[in-house]
Amino acid sequence: MSIIQQVTTASLSDNWRTINIDLLDPESSSNFDTSTLHPPLVPVSDDEIRTLGQQIRQLMRGGDAEGALRGALEMPPYGGSDAVKELHAETVILVLQSIKASEMTPILKRIFQTDGGSEALDALMKYLYKGMAASSSHSPSRSSAISPQSTGAGFSQMGGRPAVASESSTMSVLLSWHEKVVDVAGLGCVGRCMTDWRKV
Amino acid sequence: MASPEVHHLFHHPIADHSFSADKQTLAVARDTSVELYGRTGSGFKLKDELKGHDKTVTSVDIALNSGRIVTCSQDRNALVWEPSPTGYKPTLVLLRINRAATFVRWSPSETKFAVGSGARVIAICYFEEENDWWVSKHIKKPIRSTITTVAWHPNSVLLAAGSTDAHARVFSSFIKGVDARPEPGVWGERLPFNTVCGEYLNNSSGWVHAVSFSPSGDALAFAAHDSSITVVYPNGADQPPRAVISVNTQLLPFMSLIWNGESEIIAAGYDCEAYRFKGGEGGWQLTGSLESKGRPGLGDAREESAFNMFKQMDLKGKTKDDTQLKTVHQNTINTIRIYEGSGGTVRKFSSSGVDGRIVIWNA
Numbered sequence: 001m002s003i004i005q006q007v008t009t010a011s012l013s014d015n016w017r018t019i020n021i022d023l024l025d026p027e028s029s030s031n032f033d034t035s036t037l038h039p040p041l042v043p044v045s046d047d048e049i050r051t052l053g054q055q056i057r058q059l060m061r062g063g064d065a066e067g068a069l070r071g072a073l074e075m076p077p078y079g080g081s082d083a084v085k086e087l088h089a090e091t092v093i094l095v096l097q098s099i100k101a102s103e104m105t106p107i108l109k110r111i112f113q114t115d116g117g118s119e120a121l122d123a124l125m126k127y128l129y130k131g132m133a134a135s136s137s138h139s140p141s142r143s144s145a146i147s148p149q150s151t152g153a154g155f156s157q158m159g160g161r162p163a164v165a166s167e168s169s170t171m172s173v174l175l176s177w178h179e180k181v182v183d184v185a186g187l188g189c190v191g192r193c194m195t196d197w198r199k200v
Numbered sequence: 201m202a203s204p205e206v207h208h209l210f211h212h213p214i215a216d217h218s219f220s221a222d223k224q225t226l227a228v229a230r231d232t233s234v235e236l237y238g239r240t241g242s243g244f245k246l247k248d249e250l251k252g253h254d255k256t257v258t259s260v261d262i263a264l265n266s267g268r269i270v271t272c273s274q275d276r277n278a279l280v281w282e283p284s285p286t287g288y289k290p291t292l293v294l295l296r297i298n299r300a301a302t303f304v305r306w307s308p309s310e311t312k313f314a315v316g317s318g319a320r321v322i323a324i325c326y327f328e329e330e331n332d333w334w335v336s337k338h339i340k341k342p343i344r345s346t347i348t349t350v351a352w353h354p355n356s357v358l359l360a361a362g363s364t365d366a367h368a369r370v371f372s373s374f375i376k377g378v379d380a381r382p383e384p385g386v387w388g389e390r391l392p393f394n395t396v397c398g399e400y401l402n403n404s405s406g407w408v409h410a411v412s413f414s415p416s417g418d419a420l421a422f423a424a425h426d427s428s429i430t431v432v433y434p435n436g437a438d439q440p441p442r443a444v445i446s447v448n449t450q451l452l453p454f455m456s457l458i459w460n461g462e463s464e465i466i467a468a469g470y471d472c473e474a475y476r477f478k479g480g481e482g483g484w485q486l487t488g489s490l491e492s493k494g495r496p497g498l499g500d501a502r503e504e505s506a507f508n509m510f511k512q513m514d515l516k517g518k519t520k521d522d523t524q525l526k527t528v529h530q531n532t533i534n535t536i537r538i539y540e541g542s543g544g545t546v547r548k549f550s551s552s553g554v555d556g557r558i559v560i561w562n563a
Binding site: 032037038039118119122185186188189191192195196198 | 365448450452
């Protein structure tokens, strides 16, 4: 093999494209911790969120769905571990399922008009998206038992199946809440969900 | 209230626009060139084209007194266009950045300009007489991401900048020999170059699209991608601010904002229309749109003979033509600027957007 050929094959190979040049630049944006960009979040322990969950369930049993929803959205555990967040998301979705469709808009309007109501609805919107993400990420794993071909084909096809009936009912609850929240808090609310670094 | 003056220049996005002091010349950033329009009667006519950049021009600004035009582009360069009897002469400015230049504005003194960039620096450029050359100094720390927008304080020393790291910051751009030493104020007392006088973040923290000092310079407003505007009232050097007021709206995000006096802000963006905010240190509120909806002469007025209705049904399969927005701008508004005003109050302002329209509004 002549030298010229070697040079050409070396320069034709696109290995250099895969070099991460950011690692070589000490001032690169990938070389700092993005969590330093915002103030640290308050940590929330497992016990605290369990007690809160209990209180909220109590309110629900007492028939005060609005109070339960308000309580659940007031202090979302932004600084908690994944398990804590999961636990609280379950509580919120339980509350959402307990509220009748005709009650949704009046409750949302009342919450929106109070102090910090816009923040609460932003938090609610985050839980709606989290709920939808959770139920759609479950479905491929379950569906693989039934039909291996449909990988992540989307939840819409799974909806009719009896195995995921409860899931699809959760989804329809979440979707109708989504519609109502957008009616009250506007599209700005969806935008804030996307930009916010405080994840639920 | 008189209706706004609408000029539809072309079917192409306008990245930025700027009027000369006498309002006879309009500079518009279109693709890789800047087009200069001259006023002829009630309209604008293309009279010159400034070609010098080879990538998209991101920003343009005309200095009100000297008439010099500064442009910057994704090709990482800024050009200063000097007016001369034979046309505009470009001078290249060495920005020393390795990413696109995103935003440029002349300081009120017109001796400096600031260029924001994707290289996480702001280049402060000034003219060095002995070398006959524009040179730049970088503001680097603590910027962590692309600078999307900058705005000058009336004293030409302080500079506000918004960034995609969700912070709005206030820096000192003091340059010895160019600037007079600034009076101590609410933003700080000693202000050497690159002093960080303030760093602000709101709760839901979106990219900052627009920043602006109030006419007195004692308050700062910024609009972010979380559909909010935030107003900051500082309280002197190293003190926490007196008040930081954030207004979350139900609307789509704002791309640009201006102050009208100390108690009113006009902001516009993805909703294709301008909105008014009112307030002060105690709190701010969205008071509504500047457009009166369903204005006569736009669609709704031709409401509807039976003949017309059937004709529409025959032609389009529907009776209502809903391809037009009800707003004057038919797409996102990128920039709003003060067109006419005095002492901090705005009488008229101009807006430009993705739809290729320039609109002059009564504030």
